[in-house]
Amino acid sequence: MHNGKLSPFLKGALVVGFLFLYVPILSLIVYSFNASKLVTVWGGFSLRWYASLFENEQILSAVWLSVRIALAAAAAAVVLGTIAGLVLARFKRFPGSTLFAGMITAPMVMPEVITGLSMLLLFISLQQLIGVPTERGFFTIWVGHTTLCMAYVAVVVRSRLVEMDKNLEDAAMDLGAKPLKIFFVITLPLIAPAIASGFLLSVTLSLDDLVTTAFLSGPGSTTLPQVIFSKVRLGLNPEINALATITVLVVGSFVVLANYFMLNAQRKRDRAIAEAMRADAPKLPDVPLESLGRPGRA
Amino acid sequence: MSLLRKLSPGRGSVIAVPYLWLTLFFLVPFLIVLKISFAEQDIAIPPFTALTEYADGYLNVKLNLSNFLYIFTDEFYFDTYLSSLKVALFTTIGCLLLGYPIAYAIARTDPARRNVLLMLVMLPFWTSFLLRVYAWMGILNETGLINSFLMSTGLIDEPLHLFHTDFSLYIVMLYAYLPFMILPLYSNLVKLDLRLLEAAADLGARPMKAFFTITLPLSKNGIIAGSMLVFIPAVGEFVIPELVGSSETLMIGKVLWNEFFDNNNWPMASAVAAVMALILIVPTALFHRFETRELEGKNHA
Amino acid sequence: MKDAVASAQLPAKEAGQQAYLKIAGVVKKFGDHTAVDHVDLEIHQHEIFALLGSSGCGKSTLLRMLAGMETPTAGKILLDGQDITRLAPYNRPINMMFQSYALFPHMSVEQNIAFGLKQDGLPKDEISARVSEMLELVQMKKYATRKPYQLSGGQQQRVALARSLAKRPKLLLLDEPLGALDKKLRQQTQLELVNTLEKVGVTCIMVTHDQEEAMTMATRIGIMSEGQLLQVGTPSQIYDYPNCRFTAEFIGETNLFGGAVAVDEADRVEIDAPELGGRISIGHGITGPKGMEVWASVRPEDIRVDIRPVEPGPNRARGKVREIAYLGSYSVYHVQLGSGKVVKAMVPANRWYEAGETEPTWDDEVWISWRDDMPVVLTA
Structure with a gap:
C-alpha cells in the first residue's frame, strides 16, 4: 500500500507536474534549432543561431564576467557560510544569536528588489563616508552575491552538521586534538559534501541573479542575466534559445552525472555494510547468562 | 591563513566573521533604506537631500514623511500592495495544491526511483530562472505553442490572447516557484513514520481519512516553510510581471524598480521597500521558526 | 550463603x-x-x-x-x-x-x-x-x-x-x-x-x-x-x-515490606509489617530506635511456597495465587496476601515433583515463608 505502488491520482499528479516542469524547457530547446528568425514559426532545422551566439561579443563578455563573479562569490560564500553554519549548529546560545539566525534566513526569502536597493544605498553611503567603493561593478556585485549565497551555504552546512554525530568531535578531542585541529581533520572532511553542494548552489544562484545585480552593477559591468533580460524584454530572440539550450544541456548532464555517481557510491556502501554485518553471526554457542556466575543467585 | 589565526582565539572570533559581514551588508543597508525613505528627491549626486543639517550651533533633523503619506493615501500604492499580496497568495495556494501531491507521490515511491524524481524536480531549479521564464514567452504568445496547437486542431480560428495577461502571470509564477514548494514538503513527508498510517488503517480509518487526520497535520511545518518560501519572494517579484504579466497588473517589485531606475526617485523607492519589508517581517519570522523546527525535528529522529 | x-x-x-x-x-x-x-x-x-x-x-x-x-x-x-x-x-x-x-x-x-x-x-x-x-x-x-x-x-x-x-x-x-x-x-x-x-x-x-x-x-x-x-x-x-x-528494587527483583521496629536485640530484629499481616524476624541486629520506620527486602528466590498450612510464626503469611509465569527452570508465583499486597516468589520447576505434591494453580490457597537470614533491613 505504501512503497512503490501509487494510486492513480498520485501517478497523475506526477505526470502532470513533470510535464508542467519540462514542456517549456523542451520547447525552448526545439525552437533553438529553428532556422526562422521568428522563434515560434518553424522554418526548418538549423544551427545558425548557435553560430551567431558564439560571434556575439556582448554575450561572450557577459558570460566571462558572470563566471568570474560566480566563482569568486561562491568561494567567499563557502567560507563565510560554513563558519555561519558551524555557529548555528554548534554554538547554541550567545548574545545576539537570535538576530544572527534571523540574518541568515532572511536573505533567502527577502524579495531581491529590497536587498538590491538596500545594498546599493549602503555602497553609496560608504562612498560618501570613506570614498570606497569608487564605482559600482565587479566588487559590489561580488559582495551582494556573496551575502545572498552564504545564507544558502549556511543552511546546507548546518543541516549536515545537525545530522552528524557530535560524539565524533568529542572523540577527537578526547584523543588529544585541539578544537581548531578537530575542525580541519574531522568536521571539515565530514561536511565536505555539504560544502561542495553549497558551492555549486552558490555558483548557480550567482550566475542566475538579475535583480540584485541590476542594482549593484555599473556601466561596463553587464552580467549575462542582464544581457538576456535586456534582449528578451524586446521579445523572442533565437540566440537566447540557443544559449538556453546550451545551459540546460551543460547543467543537466552535470546534475545527472553527479547524481549517478552519488547513487553508485551509495549502493556500493550499502553492499559493504550488509556484508560487514554478516561477520557478527555468533561464533560461540549461546551461553546462558546464569552459567556465567551471575552473583547473588541462590 | 588569516582565517586560521582568526579562529584560534575561540568562539568569539568564529562568530564575529559571519556576524560582522551580515551586519554590514544586510542589516545596516536596511537601516540606510529606512533613513533615505525620510529624505526628499533632489537633483544631486546622490539624488536625495540630507536628513541632518548643522548650522549656527543647531542640529536640524528634517524628516520628510511625504513619501509614506503618499504611499498610505494614494490609491495607486495601496492597490499595488494589495494586488502584490493577492498574486503572491494565489501563487502560494496554487503551488501548494499542485506541489503537495507531487511531493507526496515522490516521498512514497521506492527509494531508487525517489532519487531520480527528486533530481528531476531539482533540475529546472539549477538552470536559469530567467531562461525558464523566457521559455513561457514562446509558449504563450500569439504564434506560440498553445495557440498553434489549438489552431491546428481547429478548436479556435483566431489566436487566443494569453500573453501579457493575468493568466500568463499566474502560470509562470506557479511554474517558477513550484520547486520551492515541493522540496520542503518532500523533505517533511519523507520523514513521516509509515507505521502511523498503518495504525490509522488498523483502527479503521480509510486512506482519505488517514490522510486528512494524520499526514496533513503532521506535515504542517513543511507546508508553512514551503508556503513562506513561495509567498515572501513572490510579493516582491519583478522579472515575471515585467516579462509576461499584463501592464495593468500592479506589482510592488515593478513599481519599486520603476521609481528607482526610471524616475530616479530614490527616497520614494526606499519608502516603498521599507513598507514592503515591514509587511514581510511576520511571514519571514514564521518561515524562520518553522524552518528551524523542521531541522530540530530531524535532530530528534 | x-x-x-x-x-x-x-x-x-x-x-x-x-x-x-x-x-x-x-x-x-x-x-x-x-x-x-x-x-x-x-x-x-x-x-x-x-x-x-x-x-x-x-x-x-x-x-x-x-x-x-x-x-x-x-x-x-x-x-x-x-x-x-x-x-x-x-x-x-x-x-x-x-x-x-x-x-x-x-x-x-x-x-x-x-x-x-x-x-x-x-x-x-x-x-x-x-x-x-x-x-x-x-x-x-x-x-x-x-x-x-x-x-x-x-x-x-x-x-x-x-x-x-x-x-x-x-x-x-x-x-x-x-x-x-x-x-x-x-x-x-x-x-x-x-x-x-x-x-x-x-x-x-x-x-x-x-x-x-x-x-x-x-x-x-x-x-x-x-x-x-x-x-x-x-x-x-x-x-x-x-x-x-x-x-x-533496581538490582534484580525484590519484595519490600514497610513496618516499624518492634524488637531490636543484638542478634535479632522484629518488624511489625501490616502488609504481611504479621511480623518479620531477621537474624541480625540493626542500630535504630524502637518504632523506627524500616523496610524489609525479601528476594523472590528466597521465598518458599507451600500448598499446606505452615506453623504460625514470623516470616510467613497465607495468600492466593493470582498469576503464574512459567520461565522454564523456574516459575514466578504472584501471591496476593490478605492485605492486598502481591508477593513474588520464585519456585524451582522440580519443587512440586520432588515433594510429591500437586502444583498450585490460579486462585489456590498457598502459604509463603522464608528463613530469618533472608531479609535485608533497609532504613532509606
Whole structure:
C-alpha cells in the first residue's frame, strides 16, 4: 500500500507536474534549432543561431564576467557560510544569536528588489563616508552575491552538521586534538559534501541573479542575466534559445552525472555494510547468562 | 591563513566573521533604506537631500514623511500592495495544491526511483530562472505553442490572447516557484513514520481519512516553510510581471524598480521597500521558526 | 550463603591501597537542574568500575566530567595525585570509548587507531608499532585498511576499544560499551571485553543502564539515581546487601515490606509489617530506635511456597495465587496476601515433583515463608 505502488491520482499528479516542469524547457530547446528568425514559426532545422551566439561579443563578455563573479562569490560564500553554519549548529546560545539566525534566513526569502536597493544605498553611503567603493561593478556585485549565497551555504552546512554525530568531535578531542585541529581533520572532511553542494548552489544562484545585480552593477559591468533580460524584454530572440539550450544541456548532464555517481557510491556502501554485518553471526554457542556466575543467585 | 589565526582565539572570533559581514551588508543597508525613505528627491549626486543639517550651533533633523503619506493615501500604492499580496497568495495556494501531491507521490515511491524524481524536480531549479521564464514567452504568445496547437486542431480560428495577461502571470509564477514548494514538503513527508498510517488503517480509518487526520497535520511545518518560501519572494517579484504579466497588473517589485531606475526617485523607492519589508517581517519570522523546527525535528529522529 | 560480614567480600587489591582516581564532592548543574549531586568516589588502580543507573540519572554527565567534556560546578577530580578538574580533554591522560563508538567514518581502522598517537606527535615508526600492537590485541589485523562502515557492529566495538587504548591512558572510560550491539552478541562480547581490559590492566570506569552488563563485567558497581551515588560495592554486595529501597528494587527483583521496629536485640530484629499481616524476624541486629520506620527486602528466590498450612510464626503469611509465569527452570508465583499486597516468589520447576505434591494453580490457597537470614533491613 505504501512503497512503490501509487494510486492513480498520485501517478497523475506526477505526470502532470513533470510535464508542467519540462514542456517549456523542451520547447525552448526545439525552437533553438529553428532556422526562422521568428522563434515560434518553424522554418526548418538549423544551427545558425548557435553560430551567431558564439560571434556575439556582448554575450561572450557577459558570460566571462558572470563566471568570474560566480566563482569568486561562491568561494567567499563557502567560507563565510560554513563558519555561519558551524555557529548555528554548534554554538547554541550567545548574545545576539537570535538576530544572527534571523540574518541568515532572511536573505533567502527577502524579495531581491529590497536587498538590491538596500545594498546599493549602503555602497553609496560608504562612498560618501570613506570614498570606497569608487564605482559600482565587479566588487559590489561580488559582495551582494556573496551575502545572498552564504545564507544558502549556511543552511546546507548546518543541516549536515545537525545530522552528524557530535560524539565524533568529542572523540577527537578526547584523543588529544585541539578544537581548531578537530575542525580541519574531522568536521571539515565530514561536511565536505555539504560544502561542495553549497558551492555549486552558490555558483548557480550567482550566475542566475538579475535583480540584485541590476542594482549593484555599473556601466561596463553587464552580467549575462542582464544581457538576456535586456534582449528578451524586446521579445523572442533565437540566440537566447540557443544559449538556453546550451545551459540546460551543460547543467543537466552535470546534475545527472553527479547524481549517478552519488547513487553508485551509495549502493556500493550499502553492499559493504550488509556484508560487514554478516561477520557478527555468533561464533560461540549461546551461553546462558546464569552459567556465567551471575552473583547473588541462590 | 588569516582565517586560521582568526579562529584560534575561540568562539568569539568564529562568530564575529559571519556576524560582522551580515551586519554590514544586510542589516545596516536596511537601516540606510529606512533613513533615505525620510529624505526628499533632489537633483544631486546622490539624488536625495540630507536628513541632518548643522548650522549656527543647531542640529536640524528634517524628516520628510511625504513619501509614506503618499504611499498610505494614494490609491495607486495601496492597490499595488494589495494586488502584490493577492498574486503572491494565489501563487502560494496554487503551488501548494499542485506541489503537495507531487511531493507526496515522490516521498512514497521506492527509494531508487525517489532519487531520480527528486533530481528531476531539482533540475529546472539549477538552470536559469530567467531562461525558464523566457521559455513561457514562446509558449504563450500569439504564434506560440498553445495557440498553434489549438489552431491546428481547429478548436479556435483566431489566436487566443494569453500573453501579457493575468493568466500568463499566474502560470509562470506557479511554474517558477513550484520547486520551492515541493522540496520542503518532500523533505517533511519523507520523514513521516509509515507505521502511523498503518495504525490509522488498523483502527479503521480509510486512506482519505488517514490522510486528512494524520499526514496533513503532521506535515504542517513543511507546508508553512514551503508556503513562506513561495509567498515572501513572490510579493516582491519583478522579472515575471515585467516579462509576461499584463501592464495593468500592479506589482510592488515593478513599481519599486520603476521609481528607482526610471524616475530616479530614490527616497520614494526606499519608502516603498521599507513598507514592503515591514509587511514581510511576520511571514519571514514564521518561515524562520518553522524552518528551524523542521531541522530540530530531524535532530530528534 | 549470606554471611553478614560484607567487608570480607572486598577484593584483596582494595585493602590498604591509595585511591588512584578520587572524585571529591563533584556537583554539576545545568541551570536549575542538578545533574550530578555531590558525588564522592574512589577508584583503585586496575579496577573495572561500573556506574549503573537509568537514563538521566547523571552517570553520563559524571563520565563526561572525567573526560573533560564538562566542567564540574563544584568539587575536585584527582587522578594519580594530579588535579585534573579543569584540564582540557585533549590534555588528560584519559581516553574514552564512546557510545556507538564514534569511529571517524572517513578514516580507515589503522588511521582511527593512530589518530590519538598522531596528536601526541610520536615518531612514525612508533605509531605504526603501537597500531599493530593494538590491532593484534583486538584481533583486527586483517581489517586494518577497512573503513568503519565496512565493519560489523562487533568489529567496530573492537576498533573503538583499540583506539581508546592506543595512547595507554591512565584511565579508560566506557560509555554504554555494548549498548549498540544486539543481545546475543552482547553477552559474548562482555567476556571478550573484560578479558582484553584485564590483559592490558587498565583502570576502567564504565557507564551502563544494563545491570547484567555491570554485574558481569565490573569488579565494583556504583548505583546512581537523580544525580546521587546511592551505593558502591561489589556485585554481590549490591545484590545481597542493598542499602536502600532504590538499589534493592533496581538490582534484580525484590519484595519490600514497610513496618516499624518492634524488637531490636543484638542478634535479632522484629518488624511489625501490616502488609504481611504479621511480623518479620531477621537474624541480625540493626542500630535504630524502637518504632523506627524500616523496610524489609525479601528476594523472590528466597521465598518458599507451600500448598499446606505452615506453623504460625514470623516470616510467613497465607495468600492466593493470582498469576503464574512459567520461565522454564523456574516459575514466578504472584501471591496476593490478605492485605492486598502481591508477593513474588520464585519456585524451582522440580519443587512440586520432588515433594510429591500437586502444583498450585490460579486462585489456590498457598502459604509463603522464608528463613530469618533472608531479609535485608533497609532504613532509606
